[in-house]
Amino acid sequence: MSDMQTSSLLVRKAAIGDAEALFRFTASLIEDHLPGQAPWVSLKDIKEKGFGPDPLFEALVAERDHQPVGFVSFFRGYAGWRGKPMGIVHALYVQPGERRSGAARLLMAGVARIARERNWIRIELFVEEERPAIRFYESIGMRDLHHRHYRLEGEALEHLARESL
Numbered sequence: 001m002s003d004m005q006t007s008s009l010l011v012r013k014a015a016i017g018d019a020e021a022l023f024r025f026t027a028s029l030i031e032d033h034l035p036g037q038a039p040w041v042s043l044k045d046i047k048e049k050g051f052g053p054d055p056l057f058e059a060l061v062a063e064r065d066h067q068p069v070g071f072v073s074f075f076r077g078y079a080g081w082r083g084k085p086m087g088i089v090h091a092l093y094v095q096p097g098e099r100r101s102g103a104a105r106l107l108m109a110g111v112a113r114i115a116r117e118r119n120w121i122r123i124e125l126f127v128e129e130e131r132p133a134i135r136f137y138e139s140i141g142m143r144d145l146h147h148r149h150y151r152l153e154g155e156a157l158e159h160l161a162r163e164s165l
Contacts, residue, residue, distance in 0.1 A: 126149050
């Protein structure tokens with residue numbers, strides 16, 4: 001993917017040397033959503049799971065004057081009804097001082113470019129109700145599907161898994 005630039009803002013593919021910035025941004029994103037919550041992910045997790053032999057995610061980093069100011073992480077999914085690959089954005093974060101600078105738009109444009117290059121049918125993400133980011137996502141052309149997002153984890157996951165034995 002070629003670099004995209006708006007004034008001194010640059011978006012590029014993340015490398016293992018960016019793992020610390022990705023961790024910092026992830027911790028800040030968690031703090032924005034759940035104040036006081038310590039990150040569940042570690043720097044080691046990011047290095048191994050994002051840049052190891054079988055990466056679970058990819059990331060793009062936004063920089064201004066060679067300093068990271070935001071990131072987007074995403075992974076490939078599968079649109080079963082269409083029988084085609086798609087992209088799933090897991091996290092998008094821009095430092096407060098860089099919000100409304102075009103960084104988030106360029107990060108998402110980078111994911112869109114990758115989606116087109118890889119013939120992904122679409123990009124999806126989940127956003128909590130009433131988050132200010134909803135207006136941004138709609139401004140770049142995303143639409144609310146009005147689906148409910150469900151999760152099975154912890155004891156409920158263990159309980160259901162035991163039923164299959």
